[in-house]
Amino acid sequence: MSERRRFKQTKTLEVRLAEEASRLRDKAALVPPGAAREELLRKARQAETGSHMSEWLRSPGLQPPKQF
Numbered sequence: 072m073s074e075r076r077r078f079k080q081t082k083t084l085e086v087r088l089a090e091e092a093s094r095l096r097d098k099a100a101l102v103p104p105g106a107a108r109e110e111l112l113r114k115a116r117q118a119e120t121g122s123h124m125s126e127w128l129r130s131p132g133l134q135p136p137k138q139f
Contacts, residue, residue, distance in 0.1 A: 088122035091115075
């Protein structure tokens with residue numbers, strides 16, 4: 072069994088997702104209106120949502136659910 076290659080990320084997940092969203096929006100601007108453009112915009116929205124969710128989950132104000 073071979074060893075898994077590992078490397079340290081230099082940017083946070085939030086930054087990488089925001090950059091991906093920006094890249095997808097730029098690419099969508101070059102594509103004519105249609106299904107391909109809508110797909111790129113959908114992926115950009117998903118990346119932005121993921122970035123915001125990750126920020127929210129990492130926020131210090133997040134509290135665990137209360138046990139009853």
